[in-house]
Amino acid sequence: MATSTARRQSRSIERRRGTRDRLVVTAMVGIPTILVVWLVWLPAVGSVLLSFTRWNGFQFSAIQWVGTKNYVDIATIYPPFWPAIRHNLIWLVFLFVLPTILGMVLAVVLDREMWGSRFYQTAFYLPVVLSLALVGFIWQLFYSTDQGLINEVFHSKVDWYGNPDVNLWAVLVATAWRHTGYIMLIYLAGLKGIDSSLREAAAVDGASEVKTFFHVIFPVMRPINMIVLVIVVIESLRAFDLVWIINKGRNGLELISALVSQNVIGEATRYGFGSALAVIMMVISSVFITIYLRIVFREDRR
Amino acid sequence: MARPPARGTHTSTIPLSVRGVDRRTILRGAVGAGALLGVPSLLAACGSDTGTSSGGGATAKAGNVSFGINEAKGSGPANERLQAMADAYAKKNSVTVSVNAVDHNTFQESITTYLQGTPDDVFTWFAGYRMAQFAESGQISDISDVWPLDGIGDAFKKASTASDGKQYFVPVSYYPWAVFHRKSVFEKNGWTQPKTLDDLKALMTEMQGKKITPFAFAAKDAWAPMGTFDILNMRINGYDFHMELTKGKQKWDSAEVRKVFETWKTLLPFHQENSLGRTWQEAATSMAKGECGMYLLGTFVVDGVPTDAQEDLDFFTFPEIDSSIGSDALDAPIDGFCVAAGAKDQEAGKAFIKWLASAEAADAANNAASAPFIAANSAASTAKYGALQKKSVEVVQNAKSIAQFLDRDTNADLANTVITASLQDFIKNPGNIDSITTSIQQQAASILG
Numbered sequence: 001m002a003t004s005t006a007r008r009q010s011r012s013i014e015r016r017r018g019t020r021d022r023l024v025v026t027a028m029v030g031i032p033t034i035l036v037v038w039l040v041w042l043p044a045v046g047s048v049l050l051s052f053t054r055w056n057g058f059q060f061s062a063i064q065w066v067g068t069k070n071y072v073d074i075a076t077i078y079p080p081f082w083p084a085i086r087h088n089l090i091w092l093v094f095l096f097v098l099p100t101i102l103g104m105v106l107a108v109v110l111d112r113e114m115w116g117s118r119f120y121q122t123a124f125y126l127p128v129v130l131s132l133a134l135v136g137f138i139w140q141l142f143y144s145t146d147q148g149l150i151n152e153v154f155h156s157k158v159d160w161y162g163n164p165d166v167n168l169w170a171v172l173v174a175t176a177w178r179h180t181g182y183i184m185l186i187y188l189a190g191l192k193g194i195d196s197s198l199r200e201a202a203a204v205d206g207a208s209e210v211k212t213f214f215h216v217i218f219p220v221m222r223p224i225n226m227i228v229l230v231i232v233v234i235e236s237l238r239a240f241d242l243v244w245i246i247n248k249g250r251n252g253l254e255l256i257s258a259l260v261s262q263n264v265i266g267e268a269t270r271y272g273f274g275s276a277l278a279v280i281m282m283v284i285s286s287v288f289i290t291i292y293l294r295i296v297f298r299e300d301r302r
Numbered sequence: 303m304a305r306p307p308a309r310g311t312h313t314s315t316i317p318l319s320v321r322g323v324d325r326r327t328i329l330r331g332a333v334g335a336g337a338l339l340g341v342p343s344l345l346a347a348c349g350s351d352t353g354t355s356s357g358g359g360a361t362a363k364a365g366n367v368s369f370g371i372n373e374a375k376g377s378g379p380a381n382e383r384l385q386a387m388a389d390a391y392a393k394k395n396s397v398t399v400s401v402n403a404v405d406h407n408t409f410q411e412s413i414t415t416y417l418q419g420t421p422d423d424v425f426t427w428f429a430g431y432r433m434a435q436f437a438e439s440g441q442i443s444d445i446s447d448v449w450p451l452d453g454i455g456d457a458f459k460k461a462s463t464a465s466d467g468k469q470y471f472v473p474v475s476y477y478p479w480a481v482f483h484r485k486s487v488f489e490k491n492g493w494t495q496p497k498t499l500d501d502l503k504a505l506m507t508e509m510q511g512k513k514i515t516p517f518a519f520a521a522k523d524a525w526a527p528m529g530t531f532d533i534l535n536m537r538i539n540g541y542d543f544h545m546e547l548t549k550g551k552q553k554w555d556s557a558e559v560r561k562v563f564e565t566w567k568t569l570l571p572f573h574q575e576n577s578l579g580r581t582w583q584e585a586a587t588s589m590a591k592g593e594c595g596m597y598l599l600g601t602f603v604v605d606g607v608p609t610d611a612q613e614d615l616d617f618f619t620f621p622e623i624d625s626s627i628g629s630d631a632l633d634a635p636i637d638g639f640c641v642a643a644g645a646k647d648q649e650a651g652k653a654f655i656k657w658l659a660s661a662e663a664a665d666a667a668n669n670a671a672s673a674p675f676i677a678a679n680s681a682a683s684t685a686k687y688g689a690l691q692k693k694s695v696e697v698v699q700n701a702k703s704i705a706q707f708l709d710r711d712t713n714a715d716l717a718n719t720v721i722t723a724s725l726q727d728f729i730k731n732p733g734n735i736d737s738i739t740t741s742i743q744q745q746a747a748s749i750l751g
Contacts, residue, residue, distance in 0.1 A: 079723065146588060267714050
């Protein structure tokens, strides 16, 4: 009897717990779902729909259906589009090559706890915490044609921001200045997390520093590498702030994100056209996201 | 990097239906020029009650208002003037004017969301199609009952009128675009202000001989070269053609527009190189230093030169190119105020805006600030005006036709996403006139069509 009462009691507790659990789970799944649908999917679907229209952003009644006209215009008679695609790709490759490798090297060096490494760590990370307006201003002081530091020191007359053959690279250097510190910090965190017994084992086996890094440390940091990969792709696709500060993404600094903004923010109100550009950007990002997810899932299955 | 306080690149959209407002008739001819500064007889007609609050049919009572201004605190005289007007009004009527000061560019870039959110009762804005577009879409209030305004001429009234024939704007100030130079540099070299293109070319060649770059030039801000396009188009094809072009009634790949670019191409070698990376402030500095002889810009150029050079500045309107067209047209954008349709208190907003257009408001602004604006109200005191302002008044008075500015007269979408980039492209590749004009026209047809 006693046991059956106890069992019944525990069952009712279970039931009570069950309803509460169910409520908690529903809330935990439901609220994020609503937020994601509301803040991510609705705007995304909205952009896709708007990209087939022409709208000045005021009354909804003013929305006109124009079919694929925006896309055709973008590909055929909108001169900044193809340069923007090219610049985004250059941006991606550049971020992979220079700041990522540099950030990794800095992290490895600073991880050795040499004298003053805290100071260097802060110095390299500082650009990341500066506001972009400030970063733009700092580099303007370097790059200004008539009054800039670089031209003063080298007695050159290079139009760093204005010459469309040069300005993309000038901006990329400024971006790298910021991005390197970011990557460095991520790798530094990763290196700190590596079990020191791995290094000791490698040392006992007589592996050189370089060999230890490439054959032991680097493979162990795979999750960090994955994160860095994703960050670089995301950063290069949403690259925007610096070029916007410099010249609103014109004259050699066209980027898709800047073109979207030019068309919908402020003075111009081509919401349909801007949405079409945003959709193109979304499609490109989805390609990378799909590749990334496939790799991650394949790994999980293993 | 920031735009000049007084300038404002705002723009205008030509919604199809707004095309009824014919700007040619708006600011044109003797009527336009005279009335822009307020014809004295018109004032006299108002008789003895030319006070500050007389005239007009508005019965709006002063009340607490919020005032959105496009000049951040500490940004200089432009902010001081607006703040002074708010203070003077608050003191006069014992009401509260809560000033919402926003950075100039930020204000413009967020204007559409600002108006659709919770806008201030009264906000700073620009005359032109941009104003008309907001009237069209119901974002700003019809304030025709505060008109007529004492001391505000007919041309200003027309510039404040939208396509439905009603007023949605009150003007407060304006500033002309002209060719600036240092008096001392001209005197030292015995140069005189050129009257024709040949004079100008002779002068430029002489300047080059003395190792002075004739024209300072900046095109990093994409609006800056529009001033050159405007004046060349008005000199070569005339004001009427210019206005028709801005309204989409003429084609951008026409022979006329190409001629403008061809002429500009011959002038480009006399301009400062590397203009696409230079801000107008830097260009103004090189004129102030005497490295460049002249600079075509709005009167806000004084904000870019050191104080000692400010006194030394003089200007002339761009010389004549075609004698059958003359040189009596120029850009002189008008700044002013609107009442937001979403304003909490329309009546208080109207009472405030009516006062803002008064001579009393203009005086309050100019007396409190370190630099004056040129008041739209003809009864405003000119005591604070320097030589530049006085000459500006005179130049505008003598002009037969006045345009706002390419990006204020033209459809905003076309001006900001197409013409800006195309002008920069031309400066980069002056040889590509055909492909550039063709591209503008293709896009114009798509945007306006």
